[in-house]
Amino acid sequence: MSNSYDTLARLLQRESSEIVDGWVSAAGGVNASPKVRAEAVNILATLLPAIQSETRHDSGSNGWQPVKSALEQLSASRAAQGTSAGSTSAFVLALKQPVFTALQKDLASDSQGLVQAIAEVTGLVDAMAQWTVDAYQRTREQLIARQQEELLELSTPVIKLWDGVLAVPMIGTLDSNRTQLVMETLLQRIVETEASLAIIDITGVPTVDTLVAQHLLKTVTAIRLMGADCIISGIRPQIAQTIVHLGIDLQTVTSKATLADALALALKRNGYVVTKPR
Template identity: 55%
Template sequence: MSQETDAVLQLLGPHEERILTEWLQEAGANASRTTEAGRRAMRSDAEDMLRNLRDGLQAGGDPEAFQAAPWSGLRGTLEALSRSRAAQGQSAGETSMFVLAFKRPLFGLVQQELKARPELQMGAVWVISALADRMAQWTASTYQQTREELIKRQQQDLLELSTPVIKLFQGVLAVPMIGTLDSSRTQVVMETLLQRIVETGSRLAIIDITGVPMVDTLVAQHLLKTVSAIRLMGAECIISGIRPQIAQTIVHLGIDLQGIATKASLADALELAMAQQGFTVTRSR
């Protein structure tokens, strides 16, 4: 442990309460918009960070090697702080500013306690600055990763919600498609539909593409792959929503849909499905 690191460590223990108080003041914990629960949470976060900072220094942690083992506890605390604040909707900047706010009380202690040792003052200031900067960088990167994971999870949830598999009646399922049909969405549709076929024992699936704005070669390939997977499960498929423009596009592209039942509307597909299942619909007075 260097003299500068040891000097910073000696400042943390005896002055912990002062550091915490000034840190929270600098971070705005006493602002009128901050609730009592918010102040308690900020103090708890500051206490955890200060404790792990002290442990890292005692273990011989080098501020230049923040990813080393001595700083594992501090990194874990910063990650938990970033994830918690990201979930609450706070920005990465707000989290980083909270971390950087502990510089001021420590700089004040260095100026006061080491004034008789000017050769250590600049070194101690450098140690504090290096640690604070790396801590802030770690919170920012963790925050970014958390937000990306949240966005991906939300996108997946929306993807699943946008491709529901509906049981129309015994033995018949329907999948209304709305929007662009790409590879990832096709994969979700296929997995969900095949799972529902197994669960319900259905023998017929209707894929309705009325809400698909455009059918090109790629979309047609996705549809054909889905139909092939359905047939491998022992079921059959009807594609509905074949509008005149889509029919012309399919013919123009030379896409072969032979052997696949197609209908202009979902109502027509439902009528065909009921006929194939042996159902007859009659109007009762």
């Protein structure tokens, strides 16, 4: 393996420009952007010291970390652009063609050495492609998790309806993470606005089961511990029947059929009287 790596290192030093050109061309980049070529140059620049290091046989050593970092940067960039993991991996695998061509020229008189070098370079590039796929997967998971957090924040706004009155319109399915976010955001807004009453509107919640009811009760309890009160609105007939059938006790929680009814009650509790002008 040492001889093959030495040969590869010599080729990368002597024919790096030609290898980059062949790599970009093999990847289908006849009209590739300068960024694609820069990515190829960066990966080869980190690969050369790795295969020249004393720990070149150990892919988990520090000598290979720059290569992995370059591949992680490639994966992150391609993931952000919406490129698939397969296409990103195929770009790395395209490195084989120009390297094989260079090896054939350099080892034309040594068929056994050529076969060994091709086999070892194949294993090396395949490992790089696998690192790329792994990094791409991690990047996508982080991106999806961040987008989910942003969507949760957007889907659970805390609205000031009146002086001392806040409202949280809930839309979609409630789970533990979302309920925790709603609770934290609502309690923080109660502190900031010194609100005395919060309305949780579940008109947009498709179903209410035991778990959802428990989440609501926990939120109501937390609001009361902050010195405020809570009204749950949007309880449709179907949801009311479900709550009764499940035996869930919401008698200690004030509820209204619509958000308008809850707002009217909130204003009344705060001493406001709403009348139509004659």
